[in-house]
Every structure is written in structure tokens, then in C-alpha cells.
Amino acid sequence: MAGPLPAMLRGLIDDAAPFPPGNAPLEAAVPAHRGYRQSWFEPLIGPLLVPQSRLGDLGPGSALAGRGPLRIGVVVDGELEALADAVAALAPQVAVVHYESRHALDHLAEHLAGKPVFAEIPFGEDALDAVRPTGFTPKFRTGGPAAEFFPPPETLAAAICGCRRRGLQFKLTAGLHRAVRRTDPATGFAHHGFVNVLVAADAAANGAGVDETAAILASEDAADLAARAKRLLGRPRALWTGFGSCSIDEPLQDLLDLRLLTRGDDA
Numbered sequence: 250m251a252g253p254l255p256a257m258l259r260g261l262i263d264d265a266a267p268f269p270p271g272n273a274p275l276e277a278a279v280p281a282h283r284g285y286r287q288s289w290f291e292p293l294i295g296p297l298l299v300p301q302s303r304l305g306d307l308g309p310g311s312a313l314a315g316r317g318p319l320r321i322g323v324v325v326d327g328e329l330e331a332l333a334d335a336v337a338a339l340a341p342q343v344a345v346v347h348y349e350s351r352h353a354l355d356h357l358a359e360h361l362a363g364k365p366v367f368a369e370i371p372f373g374e375d376a377l378d379a380v381r382p383t384g385f386t387p388k389f390r391t392g393g394p395a396a397e398f399f400p401p402p403e404t405l406a407a408a409i410c411g412c413r414r415r416g417l418q419f420k421l422t423a424g425l426h427r428a429v430r431r432t433d434p435a436t437g438f439a440h441h442g443f444v445n446v447l448v449a450a451d452a453a454a455n456g457a458g459v460d461e462t463a464a465i466l467a468s469e470d471a472a473d474l475a476a477r478a479k480r481l482l483g484r485p486r487a488l489w490t491g492f493g494s495c496s497i498d499e500p501l502q503d504l505l506d507l508r509l510l511t512r513g514d515d516a
Contacts, residue, residue, distance in 0.1 A: 254292040255482035257447060258510060262500055263295035263322060263493040265422075267303070269394075271495030275303050279313055289512055290501060296320040296346050298493055301327045304335040307343050314340035322367075325350035329360040349422075349493075354383055367420045367490075372404050377411045386490060387417060391441050392424015399424060399438050405446075406463035409453045412488055421446065421492040428503035429471045441466060443500060444507065446489060448477045454487035475507040482509065 264285065265271070266278035273281070282297040299307070299321045307314045307321075323345055325332060329352055336345055347365035350357055357368055367388040370376040380387050389408055392399055400408075412419045421441075429442040449457075449465040457465075468474055494500055504510035 254290065254510065256485045257451075257478070257482045258504070259292045259485070260295045261293055261443070261486075261491045262497060263298055263491060264497060265298045265493035265495045266497075267300060268298065268324070268493070268495050273495070275299070275306055276313060279315070279319070283315065283317070283319070285497060290510070293501070293504075293510070294497065295491060296322045298322045298324050298349070301325050301332060301335060304339060307339050309338075309340045311340060314343055317342060319343045320346050322347045322349060324348075325352060329356055332360065349388060349420075354379055354385070357385065358383055369422070372400060372408050374411060377408070377415055377417070381415050381417060386420060387412065388420040388422055390423050391421045391492075392438075396436075396438055399440065402441075402463040402466035403459065405441065406449065406453075406459045406466055409450055409462055409488060410457075410459050413453050418488055418490050420490045423493075425492045426494055426496050426499040428500065428507055428509075429474055430467065430469050442474070443492060444474050444478050444503075444509070446492075447481065447486070448474055450489040451481050451484075451487065471507065475509060478507075478509055 264282050266273040266281060267275055278297065285291060285294045301323055304323065319342055321343060325348060347367060348361055349367040351369040354368060357366060366385040368380055368385040369388045369390065370380055372389060377387065390398055391405065409419065424440045425443045427440060427442055428444040430440065430445050431442065432439050445466050445468060449462045452465055453462045
């Protein structure tokens, strides 16, 4: 029987199986997610992310919705004006815990004020200034189909430190399947590592500047990063809410390989 997961890792990975590059059919993603909820690593996993356009498949009486509770985050890929009706039509066992959207902030505020929202914004001080009064949590893209979607360490570090100065948390999306920064041999794209971000965000929360934060994000020293992360495991994440990943197996295996997580770990 596994012990409780370390505080730093709880709710770290939202299950984004239906999204690229995995693109799992919802018919496969929902039962797989329910399986995670019965696993020893269940506290590691956040809600299942579901596109707004597929909410109709989770209505009352739907075999896909199932009978037990299902916590989802809705990724808005349609008209905000239609969202409330789509959510109201969900089966009673399906609970929406947050929303994610690229819509303009004023449009989000019109329809989702007072709800938990991850608002995807561009990098830069102006965007952070704009999101701060909305009550939304900024979400930054750290990967995609082309090199320009992968921000350099300095850009991501500036965003992290900018969030700290404004009292904001942040979420990341795309490109973070693996624990340590690496270059994909197939594409040549440099991917951020989620353990790099864990260590960097904790350093920033404790006063590290952009240069120090960027150096942590740029590191490819797995042993050093794992050693630094182990010292942080007992405390919850201060700035980073976590990330969405279409793969659960890859980040889970990396955590096991780095000995940041073990079955039966009661750290």
C-alpha cells in the first residue's frame, strides 16, 4: 500500500490525454482517468481536461460519464456564450473544477468572473499587468508544433518572477512530459523539464532573480536537479499550480527514475 505522496507533487499533472500530441479519444481518456483515480499515485493527478466541444458526451445517462464522480477542467474551444448551457447539461456526477481559455480577458471576465480560470496569455509584463486585476491565473504555453512555441529559459524565468512580484500563481501547458530539460532528437526543439520548473519556481518564490531562475530552467544536470528537488518535497508548490500533460506514464516514470517518488513513499 502506498503512503501519501510528497506535498510538492500533489496535483502536479492535469490529465490532458484528449489534447495534442496524444489526441486520445474521450472514449479512451475517461476510463483511463478513472483508472488513475484508483491507483497508488492518484494524488499526483489533477482533473481530466475536456474540450468544451465534447461536453455533450458527458450528459445524463451517458455511458461515458459513468456513475462515479468525475472531476474535469473545461478547455474552452468554442463560444463562451454557449459554455454555461453546455456545463448545465452535464451529468450530475461530472463536476467542473476549473476553466482554461485563450479568449480575451475582458470576454472571460464577462462570462466567467468569480470562477477558477486559467487564462492563457502571452509572455511579457503587459500581459501580467492585465491579468492581475481579473482574479484569473495566468497560463503560459511552453511547447507546440514549432520552435517558437518553446520559450527560452530567460523568457520563462521572467514570467515566473513576474508572477511572484504580483502575487500570482501560474500554470504551464505543452512540452513538459519529461522531468529534465532536453533536446528532442527528432525535432531539435529544446523542451523544458518539469523538475527544472519545480526547483526554479520554488527558488523564485523565495527571492531568486531572473538570472538564477533561468539558470535552473536551463540545467540538464538530472542528478543535481533531483537532489535539489528532494529537499523541497515536503512543502507545497508556492507559485506553480502544475501542468497539463497528454501523457501520465512518462512524467510518472521520470519521477520514479529520479527517486522523487516511490511506491510506498511516505515522505
